[in-house]
Amino acid sequence: MPSISELKAQLKQLNAEYAKIKDMPAEKRADFGKELNVKKQKIIQQIADAENAAQDVDIVPLDITASRDINADAPEFLTADFGSQHPLMTELDRVIGIYQSMGFDIMESVQLDDEYHMFDSLNFAKGHPARDGYDTFRTKEGFIPPAHTSTMQHRVLKAYKHKLDEGKIIAVAVPGRVYRNEDVDATHEHTFYQCEGVYVSETCTLGNMLGILREFFEKYYGQKLNIKTQPGYFPFTEPSLEFLIEKPAALGGKGKGGDWLEMLGCGMIHPNVLKMAGIDPTKYQGFAWGGGIDRLVMLRYGLGDVRNFESAKLDFLKEFAC
Numbered sequence: 001m002p003s004i005s006e007l008k009a010q011l012k013q014l015n016a017e018y019a020k021i022k023d024m025p026a027e028k029r030a031d032f033g034k035e036l037n038v039k040k041q042k043i044i045q046q047i048a049d050a051e052n053a054a055q056d057v058d059i060v061p062l063d064i065t066a067s068r069d070i071n072a073d074a075p076e077f078l079t080a081d082f083g084s085q086h087p088l089m090t091e092l093d094r095v096i097g098i099y100q101s102m103g104f105d106i107m108e109s110v111q112l113d114d115e116y117h118m119f120d121s122l123n124f125a126k127g128h129p130a131r132d133g134y135d136t137f138r139t140k141e142g143f144i145p146p147a148h149t150s151t152m153q154h155r156v157l158k159a160y161k162h163k164l165d166e167g168k169i170i171a172v173a174v175p176g177r178v179y180r181n182e183d184v185d186a187t188h189e190h191t192f193y194q195c196e197g198v199y200v201s202e203t204c205t206l207g208n209m210l211g212i213l214r215e216f217f218e219k220y221y222g223q224k225l226n227i228k229t230q231p232g233y234f235p236f237t238e239p240s241l242e243f244l245i246e247k248p249a250a251l252g253g254k255g256k257g258g259d260w261l262e263m264l265g266c267g268m269i270h271p272n273v274l275k276m277a278g279i280d281p282t283k284y285q286g287f288a289w290g291g292g293i294d295r296l297v298m299l300r301y302g303l304g305d306v307r308n309f310e311s312a313k314l315d316f317l318k319e320f321a322c
Helices: 002-023 026-055 087-101 149-159 161-165 206-221 273-278 295-300 312-320
Strands: 170-179 191-201 225-229 237-246 259-271 285-292
Touching: 002 026, 026 273, 087 170, 087 191, 087 206, 087 295, 087 312, 149 161, 149 170, 149 191, 149 273, 149 285, 149 295, 161 170, 191 259, 191 295, 206 225, 206 237, 206 259, 206 295, 237 285, 237 312, 259 273, 285 295
Parallel strands: none
Antiparallel strands: 170 191, 191 285, 225 237, 237 259, 259 285
């Protein structure tokens, strides 16, 4: 029987196979998807069985009454009069400031959400893999810590719909913390930050979206950037794109021509998403995007391990203290 870590690795590899569906002939997609779902459920059951078996193993409890080893090095603490803002919060303020300078309203994301806002209002099919418990965290009561800031799109569209009625546009940026059922490593975290953008008007196009995104990244990194897109897939946008920038040598010291980095997902808002918010898709159209703040900061400062942001390591945080 494979170990739990081996089973989870198999599950992660299997989840990656779902990306192939969009490139397959239409007549083969259903059978291929069903086969993947059968394999996935089998692995999930094996993981559950292995975890249940592990709980039956006797565990020696820690002695919480034991005193600290006086021969060990004492931990180094910062004095109470020396503190600073967390680097992610500093950079999040920078991101918000750029969007505000471009005329965007700001709406903070929620920390706990429901099935409707997380999936239904975003055009996710009932059997979509993202709804699975091994992709998305859920509480016992059925609430969902948001896996992406796109969970706010429906709220943004409804809250700002009056602007369209007044002949204005909807332009809102939504920063927030998100949670993913990820295997943590140097480039993946289970808890991180994203910023969503939502823009709706009578005449906006993909060209407008690319202009806004180029402007944002050039302002954030303080230099001209080459950009490109490639096809993507998100249930709530059509067409869907992945937005990339060519990494300049000044960012992290390792860039070179042709070194492209995917920064976020984006696309034109799906008509079904507009309809769910009471917006007429025959009169209005829009675009949306969402990308990680942690990745922005890592590239800006040449950082190599995303886990440092949540680690509370003083030697790392001191580099940003002021």
